[in-house]
Amino acid sequence: MIQLRLKSECDRGLAPFVTRIAEGEPQCEEDATLTLSEAGGLSYRTGLATFRLRDVAPAEIAGDVLLIDPRRQIAHRLIRAASPHNTFLITEQCDQLCLMCSQPPKPQHQDMFAHFLAAARLAPPGAQIGLSGGEPLLHKDALFAFIDAVFASRDDLSFHILTNGQYFERDDLAWLRKHRTRLLWGVPIYSDDPATHDEIVGKSGAFAQLAPNLALLGLAGAALELRTVVLAQNALCLPRLADFITRHLPFAATWAIMQMERIGYGRMNWTRCFFDSSIDFASLGAAIDLMRARRQGVTLYNFPLCTVPRAYRDLAARSISDWKQKYLPACRACSLRASCAGFFEWYREEDGFMEIRPQ
Amino acid sequence: MQVWPLRFRDLDDRRTILSDDSGAYFLAKSEFVGRYARDALSPSDERFLLEKGHAFERAGDLAHTGFLARWSRRQYIGGGSAYIILIPTLRCDLKCSYCQVSRAPLASQGFDWDAETLQKVLGFLDDLPVEEIQIEFQGGEPFLRLDLLEAVAAFARRRFRRVRFVVCSNLQTLNEGILAFLDSEDVLISTSLDGPHQVHTRNRTGDTALTEVFLSNLKQVIGRIGPGRISALPTIDIEEPPNPEDLIAAYEAFGFTSLYLRPVNYQGFARKSHPEARTSAAWNDYYRGFIEALIARNARTGRVMEEFYMAHCLRRILAPGMDSHTDLRNPNIPSGANAVIDFDGQIYPSDEARMLARIRQVDLAIGNVSDGLDQEKLTLLAPGHINNFDPDCIHCPYQPFCGTDPIDDLSRSGRIDVPRHESWFCQRHLAVFDLAMELLYRTDPEVEFSLSRWLGLESIPEALRPVAP
Numbered sequence: 001m002i003q004l005r006l007k008s009e010c011d012r013g014l015a016p017f018v019t020r021i022a023e024g025e026p027q028c029e030e031d032a033t034l035t036l037s038e039a040g041g042l043s044y045r046t047g048l049a050t051f052r053l054r055d056v057a058p059a060e061i062a063g064d065v066l067l068i069d070p071r072r073q074i075a076h077r078l079i080r081a082a083s084p085h086n087t088f089l090i091t092e093q094c095d096q097l098c099l100m101c102s103q104p105p106k107p108q109h110q111d112m113f114a115h116f117l118a119a120a121r122l123a124p125p126g127a128q129i130g131l132s133g134g135e136p137l138l139h140k141d142a143l144f145a146f147i148d149a150v151f152a153s154r155d156d157l158s159f160h161i162l163t164n165g166q167y168f169e170r171d172d173l174a175w176l177r178k179h180r181t182r183l184l185w186g187v188p189i190y191s192d193d194p195a196t197h198d199e200i201v202g203k204s205g206a207f208a209q210l211a212p213n214l215a216l217l218g219l220a221g222a223a224l225e226l227r228t229v230v231l232a233q234n235a236l237c238l239p240r241l242a243d244f245i246t247r248h249l250p251f252a253a254t255w256a257i258m259q260m261e262r263i264g265y266g267r268m269n270w271t272r273c274f275f276d277s278s279i280d281f282a283s284l285g286a287a288i289d290l291m292r293a294r295r296q297g298v299t300l301y302n303f304p305l306c307t308v309p310r311a312y313r314d315l316a317a318r319s320i321s322d323w324k325q326k327y328l329p330a331c332r333a334c335s336l337r338a339s340c341a342g343f344f345e346w347y348r349e350e351d352g353f354m355e356i357r358p359q
Numbered sequence: 360m361q362v363w364p365l366r367f368r369d370l371d372d373r374r375t376i377l378s379d380d381s382g383a384y385f386l387a388k389s390e391f392v393g394r395y396a397r398d399a400l401s402p403s404d405e406r407f408l409l410e411k412g413h414a415f416e417r418a419g420d421l422a423h424t425g426f427l428a429r430w431s432r433r434q435y436i437g438g439g440s441a442y443i444i445l446i447p448t449l450r451c452d453l454k455c456s457y458c459q460v461s462r463a464p465l466a467s468q469g470f471d472w473d474a475e476t477l478q479k480v481l482g483f484l485d486d487l488p489v490e491e492i493q494i495e496f497q498g499g500e501p502f503l504r505l506d507l508l509e510a511v512a513a514f515a516r517r518r519f520r521r522v523r524f525v526v527c528s529n530l531q532t533l534n535e536g537i538l539a540f541l542d543s544e545d546v547l548i549s550t551s552l553d554g555p556h557q558v559h560t561r562n563r564t565g566d567t568a569l570t571e572v573f574l575s576n577l578k579q580v581i582g583r584i585g586p587g588r589i590s591a592l593p594t595i596d597i598e599e600p601p602n603p604e605d606l607i608a609a610y611e612a613f614g615f616t617s618l619y620l621r622p623v624n625y626q627g628f629a630r631k632s633h634p635e636a637r638t639s640a641a642w643n644d645y646y647r648g649f650i651e652a653l654i655a656r657n658a659r660t661g662r663v664m665e666e667f668y669m670a671h672c673l674r675r676i677l678a679p680g681m682d683s684h685t686d687l688r689n690p691n692i693p694s695g696a697n698a699v700i701d702f703d704g705q706i707y708p709s710d711e712a713r714m715l716a717r718i719r720q721v722d723l724a725i726g727n728v729s730d731g732l733d734q735e736k737l738t739l740l741a742p743g744h745i746n747n748f749d750p751d752c753i754h755c756p757y758q759p760f761c762g763t764d765p766i767d768d769l770s771r772s773g774r775i776d777v778p779r780h781e782s783w784f785c786q787r788h789l790a791v792f793d794l795a796m797e798l799l800y801r802t803d804p805e806v807e808f809s810l811s812r813w814l815g816l817e818s819i820p821e822a823l824r825p826v827a828p
């Protein structure tokens with residue numbers, strides 16, 4: 001597992017600050033250059049401060065953007081330059097309580113936008129950064145202002161924003177249109193049946209709010225990725241949902257069908273919710289066939305390749321972020337491993353897929 | 360609740376097919392049509408229409424927005440890529456029975472591009488506002504002027520980001536130069552195989568020995584470049600059509616998995632001696648019989664042969680954006696990015712338009728490589744290439760999938776405003792789409808076997824067969 005936090009030492013009196021591990025000559029005063037490398041750690045100097053990092057090699061963090069927290073003596077790797085999976089956690093608050101939530105909401109909010117803005121400005125060229133939560137749009141005004149500010153100085157960046165879609169308004173149309181080519185909205189929809197969707201997200205009236213807001217995204221010409229976690233609660237209705245999507249959400253660029261992540265509420269509700277698609281792919285297959293017939297994009301996230309029938313394997317993405325991905329001992333002998341999503345770090349074989357078959 | 364306008368057509372005496380402007384279709388009993396026409400829809404009718412996106416509550420709601428998106432994707436607006444047909448020579452070494460006007464004798468003069476025309480053709484290509492192009496070489500026999508093909512190919516590979524060449528060749532003569540040209544991955548071959556030996560000889564070569572040469576050349580080319588880059592199509596003489604089983608077997612023998620049935624299209628004088636070509640009933644009967652035979656055969660053998668046009672029409676029914684076939688698009692406005700350049704540098708909107716000029720019926724040239732495009736002519740031709748407002752098509756459930764062919768109407772009737780249903784284009788497409796719908800709704804494992812393979816699906820999802828309550 002890749003470390004997202006590093007042990008760090010610096011003057012405890014400093015306020016938290018954002019820095020980038022320079023590759024070559026420093027480009028700005030936030031860029032940190034290595035001044036000393038010894039067994040006990042690496043010493044860096046920026047234009048404004050000095051700090052040390054422990055248990056890491058310089059090459060591993062080259063180009064990374066770090067948030068140094070002097071009080072806790074920690075460096076958060078906000079952007080790992082070598083990884084396509086960088087996400088800013090906007091807030092841990094949320095108005096929904098999804099059955100399989102991997103990141104259960106917390107009541108308090110810590111505003112990090114100033115650090116995120118500083119970090120985004122230091123991101124590698126052309127980077128796509130994820131914005132997630134909780135529900136980022138609970139802080140919509142600050143979020144939109146943050147995005148405007150980033151694009152004002154970096155028009156090469158783009159964001160992939162995960163939102164439950166509850167907070168769009170008609171007045172957002174112009175803003176959504178303005179940024180349509182550089183924002184990809186990932187919005188969950190669990191069922192075409194409002195009651196089932198509401199039950200899964202733990203909020204009554206959620207679907208009734210979601211539907212018109214998705215229409216707004218459509219009218220704005222926004223890039224939309226629909227996301228559906230397969231659960232015991234919705235698996236058999238996926239063909240109906242596919243029909244709904246192709247008819248009412250044809251403007252969605254893609255539909256991501258996802259397997260569950262066994263952490264957070266996902267762990268708590270695992271036995272109640274996990275749908276073993278390795279032994280029953282029929283409803284998934286029918287849903288995919290419909291999407292294919294109507295030529296709308298569909299992707300499978302978090303599905304180990306051998307659990308997917310051959311005809312659909314080309315849809316399975318290597319979606320699990322590098323820092324939380326693993327393989328099983330059985331995978332060692334498998335020829336598909338290089339293209340397989342594998343498993344979440346917290347996956348357990350004893351209550352997981354029945355059919356894991358090295359190919 | 361507001362229902363988007365529905366058009367309908369009886370599939371048989373029990374069932375009616377309905378569709379809206381976005382191409383969303385469903386099947387209903389005639390009682391439903393009665394209720395719809397009388398504005399007396401039942402609550403369950405209304406639920407069905409709303410759920411399937413044929414109706415909406417308020418402008419801007421999800422059903423409304425989804426419909427707008429589906430509708431807009433049904434319209435072909437072009438752009439991005441060009442499809443140009445080039446005729447570097449009209450000369451040919453064969454004399455097929457159905458080809459009188461589009462060829463010149465092998466030894467004749469003045470039927471090839473000269474050096475100046477070649478340069479102007481390259482200039483025309485250079486000016487196209489696209490980065491992607493497909494260039495089709497037709498003739499005559501294009502390989503008689505391999506030098507011109509090579510010149511165009513070398514230029515296009517430099518000029519365009521993506522390029523593909525299709526050479527429509529009779530494959531009657533091969534040599535080292537031709538084979539070397541074929542070795543490039545961006546070169547595709549389209550040839551004619553009219554069926555079993557006797558049929559091919561009767562229609563095309565007129566000589567058994569020549570047919571032998573062709574068959575062995577075809578085999579050699581497939582062996583060299585593989586079956587993936589070569590396609591063949593049979594031209595069907597409807598007065599003496601081949602037995603479907605024999606035709607399919609002839610294609611299977613070469614490892615082809617797709618064929619595209621095309622009726623002989625007699626031109627000018629020849630049309631008078633082949634009156635059958637004017638009536639489509641015979642063709643439609645043969646076509647239906649062929650598709651049924653093909654489906655039965657696929658189920659029997661477990662192999663999958665596709666008839667391209669049926670598969671393509673099915674794909675167009677099911678999804679928007681299936682606009683790769685230049686003959687079936689809507690709107691299909693003539694433009695420089697979709698044109699035919701003749702041996703003399705004249706530019707036409709389609710091959711058929713070129714024929715009409717050749718037989719001096721009407722000059723439909725939209726310019727030439729020296730003076731460029733004739734915008735006035737293009738403007739004049741544009742309205743005929745949209746079916747959305749045609750007084751007949753607006754009542755037809757197949758309008759969103761169908762196209763137009765005013766040039767064919769002109770060629771057959773001397774005018775473009777014939778009532779749709781009297782035109783060959785419409786009669787043929789009504790039959791194809793009727794059959795496609797019938798097959799889609801036929802829950803017969805034999806049919807499903809072929810349809811799912813043609814569509815690249817594991818099985819046919821039930822949702823593709825909506826039925827009103």
Ligand code: SF4
Nearest residue numbers: 304306331334340358
């Ligand atoms: S055996 Fe492991 S590596 Fe192979 S496909 Fe299955 S999960 Fe992936």
Ligand code: SF4
Nearest residue numbers: 752755758761785789
């Ligand atoms: S041409 Fe005929 S089949 Fe095509 S849309 Fe018009 S009426 Fe229908």
